[in-house]
Amino acid sequence: MSEIRLAVEEKMLPESLREYATSAEMQRKLYKKTMIIVIASQIFGGAGLAAGITVGALLAQDMLGAEGYAGVPSALLTLGSAAAAFLVGGLSQRLGRRIGLAAGFLAGGLGAAGVVLAAILNNITLLLSSLLVYGAGTATNLQVRYAGTDLALPNQRAKAISTAMVFTTFGAVAGPNLVTVTGKFAASLGAPALSGPFMLASAAFILAGIVLFLFLRPDPLIVSKAIADIEREKNRLNNTGTGDILAAEHHVHKPGIIVGATVMVLTQIVMVAIMTMTPVHMQHHGHGLGAVGIVIGIHVAAMFLPSLITGVLVDKYGRTKMSYAAGVTLLIAGLVAAFAPGDSMVMLVLALALLGLGWNFGLISGTAAIIDATTPQTRAKTQGSIDVLIALAGASGGALSGMVVASSSYATLSLAGGFLSLLLIPVVVWSRKQKKK
Numbered sequence: 001m002s003e004i005r006l007a008v009e010e011k012m013l014p015e016s017l018r019e020y021a022t023s024a025e026m027q028r029k030l031y032k033k034t035m036i037i038v039i040a041s042q043i044f045g046g047a048g049l050a051a052g053i054t055v056g057a058l059l060a061q062d063m064l065g066a067e068g069y070a071g072v073p074s075a076l077l078t079l080g081s082a083a084a085a086f087l088v089g090g091l092s093q094r095l096g097r098r099i100g101l102a103a104g105f106l107a108g109g110l111g112a113a114g115v116v117l118a119a120i121l122n123n124i125t126l127l128l129s130s131l132l133v134y135g136a137g138t139a140t141n142l143q144v145r146y147a148g149t150d151l152a153l154p155n156q157r158a159k160a161i162s163t164a165m166v167f168t169t170f171g172a173v174a175g176p177n178l179v180t181v182t183g184k185f186a187a188s189l190g191a192p193a194l195s196g197p198f199m200l201a202s203a204a205f206i207l208a209g210i211v212l213f214l215f216l217r218p219d220p221l222i223v224s225k226a227i228a229d230i231e232r233e234k235n236r237l238n239n240t241g242t243g244d245i246l247a248a249e250h251h252v253h254k255p256g257i258i259v260g261a262t263v264m265v266l267t268q269i270v271m272v273a274i275m276t277m278t279p280v281h282m283q284h285h286g287h288g289l290g291a292v293g294i295v296i297g298i299h300v301a302a303m304f305l306p307s308l309i310t311g312v313l314v315d316k317y318g319r320t321k322m323s324y325a326a327g328v329t330l331l332i333a334g335l336v337a338a339f340a341p342g343d344s345m346v347m348l349v350l351a352l353a354l355l356g357l358g359w360n361f362g363l364i365s366g367t368a369a370i371i372d373a374t375t376p377q378t379r380a381k382t383q384g385s386i387d388v389l390i391a392l393a394g395a396s397g398g399a400l401s402g403m404v405v406a407s408s409s410y411a412t413l414s415l416a417g418g419f420l421s422l423l424l425i426p427v428v429v430w431s432r433k434q435k436k437k
Contacts, residue, residue, distance in 0.1 A: 017218060017222065017223060017226050020218055020223045020226070021223060021226035021227050021229075021230050022230065027151055027223070027227070030151060030218065030220065030223060031151040031152065031220075034147060034148060034150070034151060034216065034220045035148050035160065035163060035164070037211065037212065037215045037216050038144055038145075038147050038148045038163075038164045039163070039164065039167040040211050040215075041101070041105070041144055041208040041209075041211045041212050042141070042144055042164055042165070042167045042168045042171070042208075043167050043168070043170045043171045044171055044204045044205070044207045044208035044211065045105065045137065045140070045141035045144065045168060045171065045204065045205065045208040046141065046167075046168035046169065046170060046171030046174075046175070046204075046300075046304070047171030047174055047175045047200060047201070047204035048105075048108060048109070048112065048137050048138075048141065048171070048175075048200075048201040048202075048204035048205035048208065049137065049138050049141050049168075049175075049201070050171070050174075050175025050197065050200075050201070050296075050300060055179060055194045055197050055198075055279075055289075056073035056077065056131070057073055057276055057277070057279055057280055057402075058194055058279055058280070058283070058289075058292075059073065059115075059119060059127075059192075059194040059195070060072050060073045060127070061280065062192075062194065063118075063119070063122065063124060063127060064124065072128075072398075072399070072402070073131050073398075075395045075396075075398040075399035076128055076131040076132050076135065076395075077131045077132070077134050077135035077138055078135060078138070078272065078391045078392070078393075078394035078395035078398055079132060079135065079391070079392070079395045080111070080131065080132035080133055080134060080135020080136055080138075080139075080391075081135035081136070081138045081139035081142075081387075081390075081391035081394065081395075082135075082139070082387075082388045082389075082391035082392045082395065083132075083135075083136075083388075084104055084107065084108075084135060084136035084138075084139040084140065084391075085139040085142075085143065085384050085385075085387035085388045085390070085391050086384050086385060086387075086388045087104075087384075088100045088101065088103065088104040088136075088139060088140055088143055088384055089143065089380050089381050089382075089383055089384010089385060089387065089388075090380075090381055090384055091103060092143070092221060092380040092384065093221075093378075093379075093380040093381040093384070096219035096221050096222045097146075097147045097150070097212075097216060097219055097220060097221045097380070098212055098213060098216040098217065098219045099213075100143075100380070101140055101143060101144055101147065101209075101212045101216070102209045102210070102212045102213035102216075103209070104136050104137065104139060104140030104143065104209070105136075105137055105140045105141075105205045105206070105208040105209030105212065106205070106206060106209040107133055107136035107137070107140075108133070108134055108135070108136040108137015108138065108139075108140060108141075108201075108205040108209075109137060109201075109202045109203070109204075109205035109206035109209065110133060110202075111130050111131065111132070111133030111134030111135065111136060111137065112130075112134050112137065112198045112199075112201035112202035112205060113130075113198075113202040114126060114129070114130025114133060114134070115127060115130045115131060115134055115195065115198040116186075116191065116195045116198045116199055116202065117130070118130055119191060119192045119194065119195035119198070120190075120191050120192065120195065134198075134201070135391070137201070137205040137208075138391075139387060139391055140205075140208075140209075141168065141208075142387060142390070143383065143384070143387060144164055144212075145161045145164040145165055145367060146161075146367070146371070146379075146380070146383050147164070147216070147220055147221070148160040148161065148163060148164045148220075149161060149371050150220035150221045150223070150224040150376070150379075151220050151223065151224055154372070155315055156315070157315070157368050157371050157372070158310075158311040158312075158314035158315040158319075158364055158365075158367075158368040159308075159311040159312060159315055160311070161307075161311060161364050161367050161368060161371075162307035162308050162309075162310050162311025162312075162314075162364055163307070163308065163311065164307075165304050165307040165360075165363075165364070166304055166305060166306075166307035166308050167304075168304045169300070169301055169303075169304040169305040169307075171204060175197060175200060175201075175204075175297075175300075177293050177294065177297045178197070178200060178293075179196070179197055179289055179290070179292070179293040180289060180290055180293065181196075182196030182197050182199060182200050183196040183197075183289070184196070185199070186199060221376065221379075221380055224376040225376045225377060227376075228375065228376045228377065254373070255373075255430075256369050256370070256372055256373030257369075257370060257373045257374070257382065257386070258427075259319075259323070259366075259369055259427055259428055259430075260319075260365075260366040260367065260368075260369030260370040260373065260386070261366070261370065261386045261389055261390075262366075262424070262427045263323045263326065263362050263365060263366035263369070263424055263427070263428070264362060264363055264366035264367065264386070264389075264390050265389050265390055265393040266327075266362070266393070266420065266421060266423055266424055266427075267326055267330065267358060267359050267361075267362030267363060267366070267421065267424070268359070268362075268390045268391075268393045268394045268397065269393045269394065269396060269397040269417070269420065270330050270334070270355075270358070270359075270397070270417040270418070270420055270421045271303075271330070271355055271356070271358070271359040271397075272393075272394040272397035272398050272401070273397035273398065273400065273401040273404075273413060273416075273417050274333070274334065274337055274351075274352075274355055274401070274413060274414055274417050275296075275299060275352065275355060276397070276398045276401045276402070277401045277402065277405050277410055277413060278292075278295065278296070278299075278337075278348070278352060278410075279292045279295075279296065280402075280405070281342065281405070281410040282295065282342075282348065284342065285342035285343045286343065287343075287345070291345060294345075294349070295345070295348050295349055295352050296352070298349050298352060298353050298356075299352035299353060299355060299356045300356065301353075301356070302352070302353040302354070302355070302356030302357045302360065303356035303357075303359050303360055304356075304360065306357060306360050307360060307364065310322070310360055310361060310364045310365075311364055314364050314365050314368050315368075319365045319366075319368050319369045319372070320365075320428050322361050322364070322365035323361070323362065323365045323366070323369075323424055323428045324424070324425060324428065325361045326358050326359075326361035326362035326365065326421070326424060327358075327362075327421045327422050327423075327424035327425050328358075329354055329357055329358035329361060330354075330355065330358035330359070330362075330417070330418060330421035331418045331419065331421050331422055332354055332358075332418070333351055333352075333354035333355040333357075333358055333414075333418065334355075334414045334415055334416075334417045334418020334419070334421070335414075335415070335418055336350055336351040336354060337351035337352070337355070337410070337411075337414035337418075338410075338411040338412075338414035338415045338418070339411070342410075351414070358421065362424070370382070370383060370386060397417075401413055404416070
């Protein structure tokens with residue numbers, strides 16, 4: 001204890017951090033508290049992200065007047081997500097998760113409010129710019145999953161990620177199924193019905209930001225950095241090879257980062273592309289907004305609800321096997337979507353459920369691989385940079401999806417997405433070979 005106390009004094013840690021940085025029991029308590037705050041914010045955040053998924057393409061089609069532009073909202077909000085992921089990651093690295101995540105959610109809430117105003121005024125410029133800002137909420141909702149891992153033990157990481165994600169389900173499933181209700185509410189205020197879900201999104205994102213800003217204290221990332229600093233100082237006092245310790249502190253496993261990023265990027269492209277055009281495809285076959293809400297709601301549930309089981313599987317069987325599972329599941333989803341009759345709700349539900357499940361497998365296994373390959377001193381910045389790639393991948397998938405369907409068909413888009421997902425397998429095989437070198 002004397003060595004640890006010396007380390008604390010030498011590092012001049014604030015009083016508020018000392019007990020957490022030096023006590024394993026306090027760290028366990030803070031981990032549990034952090035997970036509760038993360039869960040609360042994810043419930044609100046899930047409700048916020050559902051608007052763009054469910055009616056974004058339909059709103060753009062109405063305002064822009066052309067089906068080829070139906071993928072524009074998805075592209076814009078994911079481009080906004082890319083910028084926000086970088087900024088939130090950098091802000092979190094410098095000032096902690098609390099500030100970075102709260103700022104991202106509040107920006108997303110303002111963007112959603114801008115979309116509502118754009119729909120009321122029928123202002124295309126305001127719509128496009130607001131969708132960019134709304135993307136900040138989507139990016140932040142994904143980055144919250146990292147906050148739960150800052151104090152998790154290595155064998156708890158995938159479970160911590162999955163716990164955060166599973167509670168997104170409550171808001172994310174409620175959002176699409178409230179399309180009709182929020183549409184009627186918007187209409188009662190004299191606003192277009194399709195702006196209703198964005199009213200819900202604005203309130204939900206702002207509430208998520210407030211929860212994190214008020215209650216995520218002490219900041220888990222700042223505490224994890226302090227723990228790493230103290231461990232380094234304790235080892236130095238014990239003369240255990242300072243040079244090796246300093247090297248280990250900033251060590252990153254590049255193949256692990258590459259494979260984790262690739263798994264998440266490919267799953268995002270496939271998921272966003274097929275998901276974006278499903279509501280338009282359904283409308284062409286006579287399905288109403290209520291049916292669209294049901295299909296997307298089940299899709300979103302499949303994206304998040306299996307997370308607890310997925311987290312256990314990733315921790316038990318490894319990141320590699322679950323990455324393979326992601327590729328195969330997405331392939332099956334693409335095949336079902338491509339060959340399902342357009343008027344069959346059952347087949348569309350099955351296809352979109354499999355699409356969400358494959359994305360879930362890929363995101364949790366890829367995220368766990370990234371955490372394994374980084375250290376607290378660089379983790380948030382690295383995570384933010386990788387989420388930029390994920391958002392750009394989603395933007396590409398969203399933008400191209402409308403063009404592919406307009407020039408070919410929904411079936412072609414689904415088949416292309418399914419076979420693209422198989423690229424996950426050679427990437428993971430390459431990573432395993434790199435580890436053996």
